[in-house]
Each structure stands twice: as structure tokens, then as C-alpha cells.
Amino acid sequence: MNIILLGPPGAGKGTQAHRLTEHHGMRQLSTGDMLRAAVKAQTPVGIKAKEVMDRGELVSDEIVSALIDAELEAMGDDVGAIFDGYPRTAAQAEQLDGILGKHNRALDHVIELEVDVDALVKRITGRFSCANCGALYHNTANPPEKEGVCDQCGGTEFKRRPDDNEETVRTRMDEYRRKTAPILPIYEERGIVTRVDGMGEIDDVTTAIESVIAPA
Numbered sequence: 001m002n003i004i005l006l007g008p009p010g011a012g013k014g015t016q017a018h019r020l021t022e023h024h025g026m027r028q029l030s031t032g033d034m035l036r037a038a039v040k041a042q043t044p045v046g047i048k049a050k051e052v053m054d055r056g057e058l059v060s061d062e063i064v065s066a067l068i069d070a071e072l073e074a075m076g077d078d079v080g081a082i083f084d085g086y087p088r089t090a091a092q093a094e095q096l097d098g099i100l101g102k103h104n105r106a107l108d109h110v111i112e113l114e115v116d117v118d119a120l121v122k123r124i125t126g127r128f129s130c131a132n133c134g135a136l137y138h139n140t141a142n143p144p145e146k147e148g149v150c151d152q153c154g155g156t157e158f159k160r161r162p163d164d165n166e167e168t169v170r171t172r173m174d175e176y177r178r179k180t181a182p183i184l185p186i187y188e189e190r191g192i193v194t195r196v197d198g199m200g201e202i203d204d205v206t207t208a209i210e211s212v213i214a215p216a
């Protein structure tokens with residue numbers, strides 16, 4: 001199974017992708033997470049990407065497609081893939097077709113998380129994650145059960161993303177509207193797009209996605 005989670009910044013792609021890895025043994029392929037790891041490790045890709053990401057603009061198609069290709073190469077053929085935040089341009093959509101073909105994979109579903117853009121700024125500016133294991137939280141919508149302690153690993157240090165400020169979020173939204181939303185028709189023509197309401201409770205969104213990928 002190969003699925004794309006599509007939606008603007010803060011739609012819940014990372015939150016839902018993580019749950020699918022837990023429930024279905026699939027693998028989350030987040031180009032945002034891969035780029036942030038490269039920035040942290042100060043690799044040549046990370047050094048190049050940092051300023052672009054801090055501005056909220058898109059990193060080059062070649063860089064992100066090479067990251068995805070390398071991850072799929074390293075993954076077992078029988079492990080399902082959840083693409084989180086990729087593809088984001090028409091060129092990346094075309095490159096993904098080539099990469100999937102090379103790895104004998106085919107796309108099963110594109111799930112678009114439908115959200116109210118005004119609510120997203122609130123979601124993003126309230127987001128934080130565990131500095132140790134990366135588990136995602138939100139100040140009000142999804143805080144750890146015990147304040148200051150990660151539910152998943154017991155870690156007590158948390159961090160916020162440098163691009164999660166209001167100004168950068170606006171640029172990220174704009175990039176989504178101009179470059180990413182227009183790729184939906186490519187997949188609509190193939191009849192594999194399902195729209196899911198991304199404004200409900202996190203559990204309800206998961207249930208809706210699961211009814212698409214594994215209908216009862």
C-alpha cells in the first residue's frame with residue numbers, strides 16, 4: 001500500500017501518518033522530517049535547505065525527490081509507504097511516478113485533509129514535539145497526559161520548529177495554494193483521491209482515513 005497525505009501546513013499530515021505507522025506497520029516518509037534531520041546534521045543538503053525552510057519556501061524538487069528515492073531504496077518491498085508532505089509540486093508528482101515505478105510500487109490512495117485555513121495558524125503556533133522521540137503535541141488540542149512528560153518515551157525536553165511562527169506560516173500556506181493544491185487534478189484523473197474532514201478530533205480523522213485504506 002502506498003498513500004499520499006495531502007493538505008496545507010498544520011492539516012495533520014504528520015499526526016495521522018504517525019498513527020498509520022503504529023496501526024498498520026506502514027512507514028512514514030516525511031520530506032520535512034528528512035530535511036530537518038539534514039539541517040541538524042549539517043549535511044550539504046541541510047546547509048542548502050535551512051534558509052529556504054526558514055523562509056517557508058519550497059526546497060528544490062531534485063533534493064526532495066532524491067531523499068524519497070533513497071528511503072524507498074532502503075525499505076523492504078513489502079512495507080507500505082505513507083508520503084507526508086511529498087509531492088508538493090507538479091514536477092515532484094512526475095518524479096514520484098518514476099521513483100515508484102523503479103521500486104515496483106503503485107499509488108493506491110491520495111487522501112486530502114480538508115481544513116479551515118484560518119484554524120491552521122492556531123494549530124501550528126501551538127505545536128511542539130518531544131526533543132527525544134519526536135512525538136507531536138499541541139498546547140491545547142493534544143497536550144501530553146502528564147504535563148512536561150512525553151507520553152511515548154517519558155522524555156522531559158520539548159522543542160518547537162523555527163518555521164512555526166505566524167509570518168513563515170503565511171508563506172508556507174501561500175506556497176501550498178500556489179504550487180501544491182494544483183497537483184490534485186493529476187490524481188483526480190486517476191480516480192484515487194478521497195477527501196477527509198481534517199477539522200474533527202484527531203481520533204475521528206484517523207478513523208476516516210482508515211475507512212479509506214482498509215474498508216471494513
Ligand code: AP5
Nearest residue numbers: 009010011012013014015031032053059085123127138141
Ligand atoms: P513540512 O514539515 O512538511 O511542513 P508542512 O507541510 O508545513 O506541514 P506541517 O508539518 O506544518 O503540518 P502537518 O500537516 O504535518 O500537521 P501536524 O500533524 O504537525 O515542511 C516544512 C518545510 O520543509 C517546507 O516549508 C519546505 O521548506 C520543506 N519541504 C518539506 N517537504 C518538501 C517538499 N516535498 N518539497 C519542497 N520543500 C519541502 O499538526 C499540526 C498541529 O496540529 C500539531 O500540534 C498537532 O498536534 C495538531 N493537530 C493535528 N491534527 C489535529 C486535529 N484534528 N485537531 C486539533 N489539532 C490537531
Ligand code: MG
Nearest residue numbers: 013014032085
Ligand atoms: Mg508535518
